[in-house]
Amino acid sequence: MATTYYYYFEEGGRPATTTTTTERTTTERRDGRSDDDDDDGDDGRRRRRRRLLRRRRDDDDEETNDDDDGGDDDDDDDGRDDKTTSRRRRRRRRRRRRRRRLRRRDDDDDDGDDDDDDNDDDDDDDDHDDDDEDGYNDDDGDYDDDDNDYDDDDYYTTTTTTTTTTTTTTRLRRLLLRLRRLLLRRRRLLRRLRLRRLRLRRRLRLLLLLRLLLLLILLLLLLRLLLLLLLLLLLILLLLLLLPLVLLLLLLLLLYYYIYCYFYFFFFNFYFYYYYQQFPWENKKS
Numbered sequence: 001m002a003t004t005y006y007y008y009f010e011e012g013g014r015p016a017t018t019t020t021t022t023e024r025t026t027t028e029r030r031d032g033r034s035d036d037d038d039d040d041g042d043d044g045r046r047r048r049r050r051r052l053l054r055r056r057r058d059d060d061d062e063e064t065n066d067d068d069d070g071g072d073d074d075d076d077d078d079g080r081d082d083k084t085t086s087r088r089r090r091r092r093r094r095r096r097r098r099r100r101r102l103r104r105r106d107d108d109d110d111d112g113d114d115d116d117d118d119n120d121d122d123d124d125d126d127d128h129d130d131d132d133e134d135g136y137n138d139d140d141g142d143y144d145d146d147d148n149d150y151d152d153d154d155y156y157t158t159t160t161t162t163t164t165t166t167t168t169t170t171r172l173r174r175l176l177l178r179l180r181r182l183l184l185r186r187r188r189l190l191r192r193l194r195l196r197r198l199r200l201r202r203r204l205r206l207l208l209l210l211r212l213l214l215l216l217i218l219l220l221l222l223l224r225l226l227l228l229l230l231l232l233l234l235l236i237l238l239l240l241l242l243l244p245l246v247l248l249l250l251l252l253l254l255l256y257y258y259i260y261c262y263f264y265f266f267f268f269n270f271y272f273y274y275y276y277q278q279f280p281w282e283n284k285k286s
Helices: 041-068 073-077 081-111 117-127 153-276
Strands: 002-006 020-024
Touching: 041 081
Parallel strands: none
Antiparallel strands: 002 020
């Protein structure tokens, strides 16, 4: 007969996903012994563990009944409901841990890992010394704890839906984080592009200013050359204009010299003739 076991673990206060396992059981009588009960081998160890689980479940039921009847009046009077709920939660966690431990041992026994019976019994006694253990029913495969809220079928559906919603929310958060990172990258890239554009614009402005300065310098040089050419032209024009004047001056000088020489010669000869009664070129004896 196959029974299904539901494991519910709390991770950070939230129920995790469910895992199902199957296990073969034998028909048992009311005293806890099966029809083919022999205390040798793996089956005997399993049966002894089931009996221990049943005993601890009964002890747990008695404890929970005592609590429901008003066992700890002092805590209620003192207003310690939070402490009782925390105790119950701790109890549930311990029960789950021990149930998992037993389940692992059963799986190891099914796989063929043989241990000594005495050691197993000692381990079981050491593991289950506390009174607040188990609450697991082997007959119908349900977790029977009056203190526990996991018995309701609606809880199983809610846990599965909460797990799916948590997974979807985590995925959505991851997607949102990715989108945020992409947006931040986009903003950074846009900022870099803007900075590059600004730098390029500044460089272009500087280049334009340099070009304008070079053009101005070239224009000044051209103007200077033009001025020099104009000065040369003016000088040439002046020379051309002054040349006839110079020629006239030369002519006047020549005329003056000629006239001067002529008159000088004439007056000199006249004076010489007047005084010597002869010209200078004549050689007369007195």
